[in-house]
Amino acid sequence: xxxxxxxxxxxxxxxxxxxxxxxxxxxxxxxxxxxxxxxxxxxxxxxxxxxxxxxxxxxxxxxxxxxxxxxxxxxxxxxxxxxxxxxxxxxxxxxxxxxxxxxxxxxxxxxxxxxxxxxxxxxxxxxxxxxxxxxxxxxxxxxxxxxxxxxxxxxxxxxxxxxxxxxxxxxxxxxxxxxxxxxxxxxxxxxxxxxxxxxxxxxxxxxxxxxxxxxxxxxxxxxxxxxxxxxxxxxxxxxxxxxxxxxxxxxxxxxxxxxxxxxxxxxxxxxxxxxxxxxxxxxxxxxx
Amino acid sequence: xxxxxxxxxxxxxxxxxxxxxxxxxxxxxxxxxxxxxxxxxxxxxxxxxxxxxxxxxxxxxxxxxxxxxxxxxxxxxxxxxxxxxxxxxxxxxxxxxxxxxxxxxxxxxxxxxxxxxxxxxxxxxxxxxxxxxxxxxxxxxxxxxxxxxxxxxxxxxxxxxxxxxxxxxxxxxxxxxxxxxxxxxxxxxxxxxxxxxxxxxxxxxxxxxxxxxxxxxxxxxxxxxxxxxxxxxxxxxxxxxxxxxxxxxxxxxxxxxxxxxxxxxxxxxxxxxxxxxxxxxxxxxxxxxxxxxxxxxxxxxxxxxxxxxxxxxxxxxxxxxxxxxxxxxxxxxxxxxxxxxxxxxxxxxxxxxxxxxxxxxxxxxxxxxxxxxxxxxxxxxxxxxxxxxxxxxxxxxxxxxxxxxxxxxxxx
Numbered sequence: 001x002x003x004x005x006x007x008x009x010x011x012x013x014x015x016x017x018x019x020x021x022x023x024x025x026x027x028x029x030x031x032x033x034x035x036x037x038x039x040x041x042x043x044x045x046x047x048x049x050x051x052x053x054x055x056x057x058x059x060x061x062x063x064x065x066x067x068x069x070x071x072x073x074x075x076x077x078x079x080x081x082x083x084x085x086x087x088x089x090x091x092x093x094x095x096x097x098x099x100x101x102x103x104x105x106x107x108x109x110x111x112x113x114x115x116x117x118x119x120x121x122x123x124x125x126x127x128x129x130x131x132x133x134x135x136x137x138x139x140x141x142x143x144x145x146x147x148x149x150x151x152x153x154x155x156x157x158x159x160x161x162x163x164x165x166x167x168x169x170x171x172x173x174x175x176x177x178x179x180x181x182x183x184x185x186x187x188x189x190x191x192x193x194x195x196x197x198x199x200x201x202x203x204x205x206x207x208x209x210x211x212x213x214x215x216x217x218x219x220x221x222x223x224x225x226x227x228x229x230x231x232x233x234x235x236x237x238x239x240x241x242x243x244x245x246x247x248x249x250x251x252x253x254x255x256x257x258x259x260x261x262x263x264x265x266x267x268x269x270x271x272x273x274x275x276x277x278x279x280x281x282x283x284x285x286x287x288x
Numbered sequence: 289x290x291x292x293x294x295x296x297x298x299x300x301x302x303x304x305x306x307x308x309x310x311x312x313x314x315x316x317x318x319x320x321x322x323x324x325x326x327x328x329x330x331x332x333x334x335x336x337x338x339x340x341x342x343x344x345x346x347x348x349x350x351x352x353x354x355x356x357x358x359x360x361x362x363x364x365x366x367x368x369x370x371x372x373x374x375x376x377x378x379x380x381x382x383x384x385x386x387x388x389x390x391x392x393x394x395x396x397x398x399x400x401x402x403x404x405x406x407x408x409x410x411x412x413x414x415x416x417x418x419x420x421x422x423x424x425x426x427x428x429x430x431x432x433x434x435x436x437x438x439x440x441x442x443x444x445x446x447x448x449x450x451x452x453x454x455x456x457x458x459x460x461x462x463x464x465x466x467x468x469x470x471x472x473x474x475x476x477x478x479x480x481x482x483x484x485x486x487x488x489x490x491x492x493x494x495x496x497x498x499x500x501x502x503x504x505x506x507x508x509x510x511x512x513x514x515x516x517x518x519x520x521x522x523x524x525x526x527x528x529x530x531x532x533x534x535x536x537x538x539x540x541x542x543x544x545x546x547x548x549x550x551x552x553x554x555x556x557x558x559x560x561x562x563x564x565x566x567x568x569x570x571x572x573x574x575x576x577x578x579x580x581x582x583x584x585x586x587x588x589x590x591x592x593x594x595x596x597x598x599x600x601x602x603x604x605x606x607x608x609x610x611x612x613x614x615x616x617x618x619x620x621x622x623x624x625x626x627x628x629x630x631x632x633x634x635x636x637x638x639x640x641x642x643x644x645x646x647x648x649x650x651x652x653x654x655x656x657x658x659x660x661x662x663x664x665x666x667x668x669x670x671x672x673x674x675x676x677x678x679x680x681x682x683x684x685x686x687x688x689x690x691x692x693x694x695x696x697x698x699x700x
Binding site: 014117118121126138207 | 327328329330332333335336486487488489491492493494496497498500503504506517518520521524525527528529530531532548550551552554586588
């Protein structure tokens with residue numbers, strides 16, 4: 001019985017981690033900043049490739065993962081400076097620009113690095129409960145997802161940067177009038193968002209096949225989580241991930257992956273219909 | 289524009305015109321080979337060797353004098369794994385470029401998207417993958433292995449060696465669905481039991497729940513017919529969770545070279561039946577591998593699709609030269625005579641007149657903990673007999689249909 005219970009928790013944690021890690025970066029870039037970043041998947045891919053490259057050079061996995069996230073963050077800030085900055089008032093154009101960027105990046109990776117890269121293997125470690133065996137690394141992913149949420153909470157709720165950032169997102173003109181350097185705030189926020197995307201790729205790199213289009217497997221889930229979460233990262237994305245993870249886990253377990261995916265997307269349609277502003281609109285109103 | 293420039297341009301134009309007439313007189317126009325292979329998108333890692341195999345064959349054939357004295361012009365388009373683009377590019381090659389033969393397609397979905405378009409023309413079409421079998425269509429020649437060559441060998445062997453309970457994970461499209469149907473039929477004939485079947489949407493990359501479903505069902509072995517880079521993540525995740533079950537497949541190792549792409553021992557204990565895998569160690573195969581790697585030194589693995597794509601051009605050459613014609617009906621007369629054979633790197637392969645599928649020498653291979661490949665059993669040459677047995681006879685009637693164990697030709 002306890003084996004079954006743990007297995008339910010493990011499966012929930014697994015889907016939850018996937019949703020949070022793939023959506024956290026997008027929650028900032030899209031949820032807070034309002035930039036429709038179609039290249040989100042490519043920042044995830046960047047994190048994964050940098051991780052594998054560094055591990056192949058002999059860097060220990062955890063350090064490689066941190067460096068990969070930083071790399072994605074720095075590249076994100078450069079992209080913000082060169083491209084995204086020009087589209088803050090034109091969200092639909094930002095969609096096109098970043099989509100173009102995504103196509104260029106995947107095709108360039110295909111040409112430069114090749115169509116497939118050899119994986120590095122998941123860190124050893126599995127444990128058995130009852131008749132089931134589990135991979136320890138999947139629990140590490142869950143821990144990382146929780147840590148990312150905690151980190152975001154601290155950055156955006158407890159620091160001076162967070163206060164100014166939230167002020168800038170709410171009313172850039174007023175924040176600027178009060179002396180906030182909004183350009184830098186946007187740049188750093190975008191950088192944090194892409195660094196989190198890179199972290200997602202870095203964390204999943206050992207468990208997946210690396211191909212230039214790998215980001216695509218994360219993108220649907222990340223957009224869906226952010227959209228039904230709504231504008232508030234902390235009060236939106238996290239509950240959205242919990243909610244979607246429960247639906248998907250239950251359906252996956254009983255009816256298999258197809259129904260799991262259909263069911264999750266169906267739930268998304270329902271929520272958008274009932275709560276066009278996302279879950280956070282309800283939660284934030286209640287909070288007040 | 290001054291007069292000097294006008295004169296210059298006129299001269300240039302005249303020279304070009306002369307040059308064009310010259311080359312037309314010197315030789316017959318080249319044979320146009322239309323090739324549709326994905327070299328970008330999710331299946332690029334499989335499609336790249338197919339493009340390379342075609343390029344190698346074209347280069348070799350052109351060097352040795354072409355086909356009936358005509359050089360080959362290869363026109364490759366990249367449909368990027370998109371079935372709509374397969375149709376668009378297929379139409380373009382057939383109607384605008386007027387290719388003499390169309391080759392290619394990776395997934396069975398792309399093949400079925402192309403087939404109705406090919407059927408409206410009189411252009412021959414070569415499909416170069418192993419697949420779920422059953423296509424009875426006079427316009428199509430299949431170069432790859434089919435279930436009676438792959439599953440009828442592999443599944444009995446797996447049952448005998450590992451046990452009667454199998455769990456299936458399959459990609460959720462026609463290839464996976466029909467392959468799973470084949471498995472059900474063969475397992476039933478063997479008195480085995482399918483303890484679970486899970487169809488996975490393409491692009492899904494997370495398998496923790498699947499792994500647990502498998503552990504709950506307690507199978508003796510797994511049939512893994514999952515497709516594409518995302519779904520291949522199953523192997524890494526299953527190994528990390530210490531699932532440790534024997535696996536069998538019709539597409540792993542020789543096609544997706546997972547043993548080269550994943551860190552050992554993720555593919556340990558995988559089994560497959562194949563007409564080609566790069567580890568084949570015969571003089572003909574080694575010579576072929578040498579030529580391939582000389583032209584494409586960065587190739588990670590020569591997969592069976594790439595190998596079949598290479599053979600397709602030689603088979604086309606043999607058919608055209610025996611028929612002394614590039615017309616489909618003349619080529620089909622050669623096929624009907626049972627004389628359509630080539631000496632391929634695996635050995636002699638022939639096209640079966642009734643089904644227009646290819647005979648193959650099949651070997652059962654297994655993967656060890658260090659991802660070393662061992663030949664477990666050599667079945668010799670196996671004919672693609674199933675379509676003929678159920679009543680497909682393209683020498684008499686063109687069905688233009690795909691049959692499965694549950695969709696047989698109506699008795700007429």
